[in-house]
Amino acid sequence: MQPILELDAVTKSFGGLRVTSGVSFSIEKGSISAIIGPNGAGKTTLFNQITGYLNPDHGRIVFEGEDITRLSTREIVARGMGRAFQVTSFFPEETVLDNIRVACLSRLNMTRKTMKSVSEFTDATDKAFSILESLGLDKQADRQAFELAHGDQKLLDIGIALGLEPKMLLLDEPTSGMSPEERLLTRNLIQKLWKEFNLTLLFIEHDMDTVFGIAQTVRVLQMGRLLAEGSPEEIRRNPEVITAYLGEEVL
Numbered sequence: 001m002q003p004i005l006e007l008d009a010v011t012k013s014f015g016g017l018r019v020t021s022g023v024s025f026s027i028e029k030g031s032i033s034a035i036i037g038p039n040g041a042g043k044t045t046l047f048n049q050i051t052g053y054l055n056p057d058h059g060r061i062v063f064e065g066e067d068i069t070r071l072s073t074r075e076i077v078a079r080g081m082g083r084a085f086q087v088t089s090f091f092p093e094e095t096v097l098d099n100i101r102v103a104c105l106s107r108l109n110m111t112r113k114t115m116k117s118v119s120e121f122t123d124a125t126d127k128a129f130s131i132l133e134s135l136g137l138d139k140q141a142d143r144q145a146f147e148l149a150h151g152d153q154k155l156l157d158i159g160i161a162l163g164l165e166p167k168m169l170l171l172d173e174p175t176s177g178m179s180p181e182e183r184l185l186t187r188n189l190i191q192k193l194w195k196e197f198n199l200t201l202l203f204i205e206h207d208m209d210t211v212f213g214i215a216q217t218v219r220v221l222q223m224g225r226l227l228a229e230g231s232p233e234e235i236r237r238n239p240e241v242i243t244a245y246l247g248e249e250v251l
């Protein structure tokens with residue numbers, strides 16, 4: 001296995017509460033995998049540590065062989081880590097196109113280190129349009145972001161992350177608040193994006209059809225600890241996981 005991301009005993013407390021506790025796992029380059037677990041298990045807090053929004057109290061996070069534990073979010077993004085949020089985080093008054101174009105321009109600035117130019121703006125526009133097409137949002141390019149339906153706003157957030165050209169993409173509950181039909185479409189879209197953009201994809205999700213439908217590996221967090229890690233079939237049958245989270249309905 002060629003790991004792209006390695007967590008070693010990542011630990012974080014808020015006050016007396018250990019929110020992530022000695023979490024260790026490795027993510028294989030090019031894989032698609034999921035993190036599941038009850039509300040408050042520490043899933044989002046783990047993403048916040050991977051992406052530099054929070055510093056772990058203890059432990060180590062290694063991305064492509066480099067220790068990123070104490071780097072800033074900006075430095076981590078520049079190395080190719082992308083993220084879409086549990087609560088969407090775009091500019092609501094700007095157009096759909098502009099939201100993604102800003103991300104594309106920001107990536108160009110990170111890599112080219114040139115002054116802003118007309119050609120750079122054109123490149124960013126082309127790239128933003130191709131991302132919108134991949135997401136099926138191209139017809140809505142000129143609408144203000146706040147006008148989009150909830151499901152499309154979630155996709156826009158993914159589009160902004162893609163504009164930064166990530167090697168690895170973290171999605172925090174990409175199907176939350178969606179109808180069953182939208183969830184199915186989004187599940188298929190995530191799988192398509194994973195292949196089309198050559199991503200390593202790690203997602204947090206409560207929708208078990210999405211998790212068991214597209215994840216190659218599933219990790220279960222409970223009370224800040226990694227309770228289990230395995231193939232969808234192994235996780236489905238794991239008695240501890242069933243007791244802690246899955247219940248009987250998905251058997």
Ligand SMILES: Nc1ncnc2c1ncn2[C@@H]1O[C@H](COP(=O)(O)OP(=O)(O)OP(=O)(O)O)[C@@H](O)[C@H]1O
Pocket residue numbers: 014019037038039040041042043044045046086
């Ligand atoms: N900044 C913070 N300060 C204090 N406590 C926090 C902070 N962020 C999260 N917590 C607490 O940490 C615990 C884990 O929260 P987290 O958001 O990581 O859970 P989660 O697994 O993502 O849950 P959900 O499935 O509901 O999104 C919760 O008890 C939460 O209240």
Ligand SMILES: [Mg+2]
Pocket residue numbers: 043044045086
């Ligand atoms: Mg969360």
